[in-house]
Amino acid sequence: MDSKKLEPIIVVRNLTKIYRTRKIPLKALTSVDLDIMPGEFVAIVGTSGSGKSTLLSLLAGLEPPSTGRIIIKGRSIHRMSEKQLVGFRLKHIGFVFQSFNLFDMLTAQENVALPLMAQGVGRQERMERAKQLLTLFGLEKHLHHKPRELSGGQQQRVSIARAIIGNPDILFADEPTGNLDSKNADQITDILRDISIKNGTTILMVTHDMEKAAKADRIICIEDGRIVDREEKGL
Amino acid sequence: MKIYDTVYLAALNLYRRWVRSLLTVVGVVIGTCSIILMVSIGLTNLAQFDKMLESAEFTQIQVVGPNYGSEGRSSIKLDDAAIKALGNLDHVNKVVPTKNLLMYGEIGNYYANYLNVMAVPAGELPYMVELKEGRYPSENSSMPEVIIGMGVARQFIQDESDYQDREYQGPSIDWLNSTIDLYYGDKDILDNSDVPSSRRYKARVVGIIKDEDDKNPSYAIYMDLDKGKNILQNNYKLAKALNQQINTYELVYVYASTMDKVRDLIELIKDYGFEAYSQTEWIEGLLKQQRSQQGQLAAIGLISLVVSAIGIANTMMTGVLERRREIGIMKVIGFSLEKIRFLFLVEAAMIGFLGGMAGMLFSHLFAYILSTKAEETIFLGMYFSAGIKMIIPIWLDLTAIGVSIIVGIIAGILPANRATKMSPLDAIKA
Ligand SMILES: Nc1ncnc2c1ncn2[C@@H]1O[C@H](COP(=O)(O)OP(=O)(O)OP(=O)(O)O)[C@@H](O)[C@H]1O
Ligand SMILES: [Mg+2]
Numbered sequence: 293m294d295s296k297k298l299e300p301i302i303v304v305r306n307l308t309k310i311y312r313t314r315k316i317p318l319k320a321l322t323s324v325d326l327d328i329m330p331g332e333f334v335a336i337v338g339t340s341g342s343g344k345s346t347l348l349s350l351l352a353g354l355e356p357p358s359t360g361r362i363i364i365k366g367r368s369i370h371r372m373s374e375k376q377l378v379g380f381r382l383k384h385i386g387f388v389f390q391s392f393n394l395f396d397m398l399t400a401q402e403n404v405a406l407p408l409m410a411q412g413v414g415r416q417e418r419m420e421r422a423k424q425l426l427t428l429f430g431l432e433k434h435l436h437h438k439p440r441e442l443s444g445g446q447q448q449r450v451s452i453a454r455a456i457i458g459n460p461d462i463l464f465a466d467e468p469t470g471n472l473d474s475k476n477a478d479q480i481t482d483i484l485r486d487i488s489i490k491n492g493t494t495i496l497m498v499t500h501d502m503e504k505a506a507k508a509d510r511i512i513c514i515e516d517g518r519i520v521d522r523e524e525k526g527l
Numbered sequence: 528m529k530i531y532d533t534v535y536l537a538a539l540n541l542y543r544r545w546v547r548s549l550l551t552v553v554g555v556v557i558g559t560c561s562i563i564l565m566v567s568i569g570l571t572n573l574a575q576f577d578k579m580l581e582s583a584e585f586t587q588i589q590v591v592g593p594n595y596g597s598e599g600r601s602s603i604k605l606d607d608a609a610i611k612a613l614g615n616l617d618h619v620n621k622v623v624p625t626k627n628l629l630m631y632g633e634i635g636n637y638y639a640n641y642l643n644v645m646a647v648p649a650g651e652l653p654y655m656v657e658l659k660e661g662r663y664p665s666e667n668s669s670m671p672e673v674i675i676g677m678g679v680a681r682q683f684i685q686d687e688s689d690y691q692d693r694e695y696q697g698p699s700i701d702w703l704n705s706t707i708d709l710y711y712g713d714k715d716i717l718d719n720s721d722v723p724s725s726r727r728y729k730a731r732v733v734g735i736i737k738d739e740d741d742k743n744p745s746y747a748i749y750m751d752l753d754k755g756k757n758i759l760q761n762n763y764k765l766a767k768a769l770n771q772q773i774n775t776y777e778l779v780y781v782y783a784s785t786m787d788k789v790r791d792l793i794e795l796i797k798d799y800g801f802e803a804y805s806q807t808e809w810i811e812g813l814l815k816q817q818r819s820q821q822g823q824l825a826a827i828g829l830i831s832l833v834v835s836a837i838g839i840a841n842t843m844m845t846g847v848l849e850r851r852r853e854i855g856i857m858k859v860i861g862f863s864l865e866k867i868r869f870l871f872l873v874e875a876a877m878i879g880f881l882g883g884m885a886g887m888l889f890s891h892l893f894a895y896i897l898s899t900k901a902e903e904t905i906f907l908g909m910y911f912s913a914g915i916k917m918i919i920p921i922w923l924d925l926t927a928i929g930v931s932i933i934v935g936i937i938a939g940i941l942p943a944n945r946a947t948k949m950s951p952l953d954a955i956k957a
Contacts, residue, residue, distance in 0.1 A: 349951075349952060352859065354858075354859065354950075354951040354952055355950075355952055374864065375863065375864060378858060378861055378862070378863045378864065379861070379863065381859065381860075381861045382860070382861025382862075382863075383861075385861075387859045387860070389856075393852070393856045395853065395856075397539045397540070397542075397543050398539070406860055407860050407861055409528055409529075409532050410528055410857075410860060410861050410862045410863070410866065411528075411861075412528050412529060414529065415529070415531075415532070454860070458861070
């Protein structure tokens with residue numbers, strides 16, 4: 293794979309996260325080292341409580357690491373201020389949640405256009421781009437529906453559209469299929485795979501399901517906060 | 528992020544919890560209303576005083592002879608020499624001497640006892656009384672000319688019992704250009720054979736005095752001062768019997784050049800040994816009292832505004848805590864802290880704006896309702912001589928709306944800052 297010759301887009305070194313909110317400090321991640329290449333579609337698997345979500349939120353800069361370094365696109369995430377992080381996320385990172393997290397006051401189209409709103413794109417242009425993306429995801433009939441008028445699978449497609457409308461380099465997806473039936477879950481995984489191939493977006497997807505994980509380029513297995521097994525898949 | 532996007536999102540959020548938003552807005556409406564109405568009542572109150580202060584009444588000093596208590600100074604008389612001396616004082620515009628004549632009147636079969644005739648220099652009458660019809664008395668007429676208020680008509684009766692009738696209106700004749708027979712003195716003294724009887728004066732009614740309002744007709748009768756003096760001189764024995772001096776004046780009006788000279792002039796005139804009064808002291812005291820009243824009203828308005836600010840802050844804070852997940856998502860999506868803060872500030876400002884607008888409309892409604900009365904009114908401890916005619920100037924409307932927006936923003940600062948501190952983790956770990 294040509295991309296492997298490139299510099300990794302995400303570099304993680306000796307990453308440790310300790311939660312001290314309880315009486316006994318809890319080591320959610322222990323000395324994680326990780327390189328992810330541009331355009332890679334990586335699945336992260338592991339049992340509940342193993343630290344998968346923690347890894348994603350650290351990578352996205354939603355919380356600071358206890359020790360260790362995170363370098364994304366050559367920039368040290370762990371040193372950024374919250375203000376810089378917001379700007380960085382707006383430009384380079386998309387996020388898909390298990391529970392969709394759409395704004396229920398806004399229509400599907402408006403939800404998708406939200407990151408462009410934050411970027412200061414005018415209403416007309418961003419609504420047009422949102423429409424195109426939703427059409428691509430087969431939701432052209434639901435542009436003006438509110439989230440509660442959509443099925444789970446439809447909502448997740450809206451939320452993926454929202455995550456990629458700003459053309460991020462990296463897409464984080466935390467159990468995007470967790471709330472869906474298997475048919476919808478397959479569809480969502482295929483969409484992510486498509487995005488990875490067509491847009492060259494680097495994708496990190498957390499999942500419980502080995503069947504879904506098998507669709508990724510690589511599977512990273514986390515147990516008790518440590519990466520235990522890296523399964524490389526051939527082309 | 529464009530401004531209209533922020534406004535749109537803020538409006539959606541208010542709409543989503545519209546009952547709560549409405550209740551908060553109502554709080555602001557009450558605050559704005561009380562500010563506008565309180566200030567407006569105050570302005571109305573002051574405007575009325577401005578009008579009163581412009582009138583000549585407040586440069587007027589009433590001077591009377593030395594009172595009977597101070598017999599030691601009885602050498603001082605309010606006579607022509609004194610009038611001249613008063614006229615020579617600094618800051619005195621004009622001195623108007625008057626005499627009071629107790630008279631008995633007859634017209635047709637009707638008679639009136641105890642008529643109180645004011646004798647004033649004819650040239651001054653146009654400044655002192657307003658006529659409804661007719662003209663002012665002339666100095667050069669051969670027979671005395673008088674102007675009367677319509678209340679005088681009711682004093683003319685045929686029988687004592689007429690006084691008992693509250694609705695009694697007097698003889699139904701055309702008073703203008705009628706002739707009244709006037710006698711100096713009252714019925715008792717005229718019937719007393721020990722004193723020479725008064726001559727009869729045929730007085731012509733040349734003008735009718737304008738009533739202050741329908742309910743309070745004027746009871747005044749005016750004639751020229753010289754005519755009055757003549758009557759007294761012609762009946763000097765009677766005057767003595769009635770204990771009236773011929774060459775002194777019962778009441779003299781001294782007009783100061785400006786209102787602020789009144790106080791000093793009064794002191795000066797008192798030093799001469801006369802008694803002097805004016806409405807100025809009364810009005811100054813009243814003004815002072817009204818101002819403190821207005822301070823209290825403004826305080827009431829401010830307090831209600833503070834209360835509405837607390838309402839806004841409370842609503843916003845609740846909203847922030849409720850929407851912690853949404854705020855987290857916004858942060859993950861890439862909304863900067865400034866944008867999130869601004870969004871909440873706009874939301875709070877909108878509550879203020881809506882409340883301010885509605886408050887303004889309601890204020891005008893209340894002003895309309897309150898303004899309909901025309902009688903003398905005491906409202907919230909303030910005195911209104913001719914009803915409350917509420918003035919709400921444009922600047923007051925705009926200021927009130929501006930203030931409510933600012934109050935909204937100030938109340939929103941804390942919740943908005945709180946919003947920026949919401950963790951983005953809430954978006955994913957739920
Ligand atoms: N904010 C926090 N404060 C304290 N402990 C936390 C916090 N977030 C996570 N943890 C703990 O860290 C560990 C890892 O949590 P994490 O959410 O990463 O697990 P996960 O692999 O995503 O699990 P799941 O598959 O159930 O989502 C857990 O034991 C969890 O209780
Ligand atoms: Mg998780």
